[in-house]
Every structure is written in C-alpha cells, then in structure tokens.
Amino acid sequence: MKIYPYKRLNRPIQLRVTSVSLNLPDGTRDQLETTAYSTQQQAVALGIAGHTDWVSATIGLSATLPPGANAPDAAWSDLRVLAVLTDGETNVRTSVDLTRDAGGDLDWSGSLKVCRDDHLGRASLAVHAVGTVDGVRGRSIAETSRSWTIDTVSDEPVSGLRLDVQKASFKNSSRESLRACADAPWIVDASARVPTVFVNTDVEGVLGLLDSNGSGVESKVRDLLVAQMATDIWTAVFHGAIGDLEVEPGGGPIFPTDWQGEVLREMLPDVIPGVHVEEALRQVHRRRTGESGWVELQTRIHYAAVRRADAGRALAYAIRSLEQQNRESET
16 A cells, blocks of 8 residues: 555545436436446446437536544645546546535535546546645545446446457458467457457357357356456456556556556456555566566466456366266266
C-alpha cells in the first residue's frame, strides 16, 4: 500500500450508483431500470436500453465516508468529495464535486455526466476525499478501494474481463499473425482494445466440440478444452497487461483503468499473495524490469491462470467420467 507523509483515513469510501438515465438527441431522457447497474459487480451497462443514438448519460451517485472524516480534531480542513471518471483508452478524465447530504455527516451525493463521444468502451469510476493538510490543499484523505466500471457499450453490468471471440481460418487469413500459427487451435491477441481469442476453423473437430451440448464424456472433454483455452487466455492477458504499464516519473507503475487493470486486480492476489494489489503490482514490475525474479514468477502466474480457468475441477470431472465409463464397459 502507499505510504503518505500525513494523516489519512484508514478505511475506504463506499460508493453506490443510485440511478442511470440516457439523454437522447431529441432532448428527452430515458430513465433506465435498476438492471442497468449492479452493486455486486460494481458495473453500469449503458447499452442495456438498446439506444444507438444516446448523447450522454447521467449517473446518480451516493458515497459514504469512513468514520472520522468530519471529526472536530481531524488533521484536515476544506474537505471535498469528488467523483472521478477515467478512461485510459481515450485519455479522458472527468471529475465532479459531490455534496454533503442534509443531516448526514458522512453521506455525500451527486451526479456525473458521461458524454458518449468521450468513450469507446469502458471507463473507471472512483470517489476521492481531499482536503487541506499541513497547509497543503488537495491532499488525498481517502478513496474507494475498488472502482466501478462504466461500460458505454455492454447491455449487461459485468465488471469482469470481456473477450471478443472470433472464428477464422488461420491458413487463409489476411492476418499474417494468424497464418504464422496455422497449426494452432486458437491464439489470443492481448494487444487489441478488447482481448480477442481467435479459434482456428482449420483444426478438425474443435468448433464442433466447443459448440456441442452433449452429455457424458463428451461434455467433460469440452469442459476440459474450455479450461485449457481459459488458462491460455488468462496467461496471455496478464502478460499483456503487465507489459504495457505506464510508469510514474519515479519509475513506479501506474494501475491501468481499463481491462488491463481488471486482469491485474483479479490475478495479482495469487501471483504475489498476502499484500495489497498495488504493492503486488510494484513487486511484479520490479521483477519484470529488474535483473532477476521474473522467470521464477512464471510459476505463480501460471497458477493464477489455472485457478481463474477452474482447470482442476474440469480435469477431475473428466477423469471421473472416464473411470465411470471404464467400469461400465467392464461390467
């Protein structure tokens, strides 16, 4: 975790989305149902209403500061609470002040406007409390521990990794990267705006197995194949995310705000266990850019990918299904 040379609040700000509406070209507003946002996923899906021409969205917010924020003996003054929307892809950053609720010392609320032309896909929403400490204005007092995902395209409020899956003939593809891998059943492109998995239609039986709805051994083999594919995907996107980090002037890594940040927050607890994700990111970055430690870390990276793919369960089910089939054939 970061070390600050002044007093701060020890607990994070709790952020909730309370409403979402779309502003349409004709000046009308479409108030979206609560299914457009998920507190559990901490995500908002602005594509859920099916509008293709919305101009902007208005997101209602409510934030609760941790105890002590307004204590008479607090080390800060001029307290402000800001909602900040960050898009790492378009490099757009939007902030708005929240207002303290009447009769509530710790509850703040307000709304944030999301302009559609400013975003291509996903943006990250966080809340920060800032104040004057030791005569220095704008110092960070507290923030949300986890950002909300504002997805301007999706019709489902899901914060997890979003993939684009495409089927292609590798040997006949116009892409040199696919033709060079003509004998591979699939490859992962982690350099795209959305990570893309290309499935090779030239490999006999792969598509049929992936699309099958069969039961018994066939379904277990399909699950095993999907788990292997998922392991490859998680490994590839982790390396893609860790290899494309921006760094601060002092050389420290900056946590990404797009899908790369989602991947890192998901996998880092298994790659470097027992520490805050920001410290884990710094350790991984030092090993990757330093003289030693990166090769040894590959085992933990692979372990984290295997866990995300749930490969152990898929393998166990496949083995039990084969054993059962063998017992039935013997009888």
